[in-house]
Amino acid sequence: MMRYAHVVGWGRYLPDRVVTNDELSRVVDTSDEWIYQRTGIHERHIAAAHETTATMAFEAAARALAVADLHPSAIELIIVATSTPAYMFPSTACTVQDYLGASHAGAFDLSAACSGFVYALQMAAQSIAAGSVHNALVIGAETMSRVIDWQDRSTCVLFGDGAGAVVLKGSSIPGGVMATTLRSDGSGGDLLSLPALYHNPVPIAGAEFSHNGHHKNIVDMDGKQVYRFATNVIASSIHDVLKMAELTTDDIALIIPHQANVRIIETAAKKLKLPMEKFYLNLEHTGNTSAASIPLALCDAVRDGRLKPDDNVVLVGFGGGLTWGASVVKWDVTPPDVSFPDREWKRVRYVMARGRSHVRRLQRRVEAAVVRPSRNGDGSDGD
């Protein structure tokens, strides 16, 4: 029997701290006028010192689970699309698994820069279609503020922090994620990059490591080339995915593109001969949040009443790699009425999840200190 991956929950998180263009103009040589005219961005949210990609991803995921009315233990797969994990391992997804107490979930991070959410959605939808999982959490989360050069006005004005999540649920009823196209072109990898390895001198002859010429873990971008690439691939991937789904642009209620620059989207709309009203935009208030931008925009589109049951929506991502991709999703849910007290009450389970996690850590420590030495006398467990 065919299995379809339906979106049954969605949630977003934006840090409280809002940084306006005017505020940035006191940090670098820029102006609200330049930023707004060239990008469409007015302000962005910036994570507080105690916030991480994982804490924001958790907040978005908890809200998505509340909308889906699912217990975290029903989730079997957690994928976090991110380019700004606090650790390469443990993955952000594993930390989210722990915070949620999602005791039956496999969890991993996915790296496809700003296309990451579309990639992750497809991986989770395919796992559901194959019958290997029933419910999955797909999250896009980024703390871009920690990987940009705040002295470089050509990049620091563009990005913001945040997280968005959806819950996918398997069903035999046709709908949900209907078609996806994913593409990449590594020859353009140098156009938009973020080094992952710190320069770590290796005191062994022949093993010295040099860092591609970059010594800092900050975003490097050739804005003009990325701009040209983006306008082309938005148009081509929408075209390709519609062909795959056997639909035309007339069948599409809304297109939710990665929110990088309003001018990129305007150029793509012209190429596709589509009115701008078909495209959902929220970058004015969020900036470019990389992998988080599409799920954040999706949540805002639902909030604004832009999606009705049976609407076809196209999600389209593009970014570093180079990577790009698009997905057609049949939106087949009416937003449930999730009342606030109900949501707040259910958050008690996350306090309990952290408690259980502490207990498990304590257990491990006790085992290491007491059980093993007493068994072997030398601290090893003998096998």
Ligand code: UT7
């Ligand atoms: O999420 C991944 C995808 N990323 C993107 O999609 C970004 C794609 N690229 C872009 O969105 C645009 O290329 C930018 C917004 C980054 C730049 O816009 P642009 O129209 O291509 O500007 P530019 O780079 O050609 O710069 C024009 C001028 C330059 O000055 P000169 O050389 O003409 O004197 C820049 O130095 O604007 C200057 N400039 C700025 N001025 C004020 C660059 N950044 C700023 C700034 N404030 N923040």
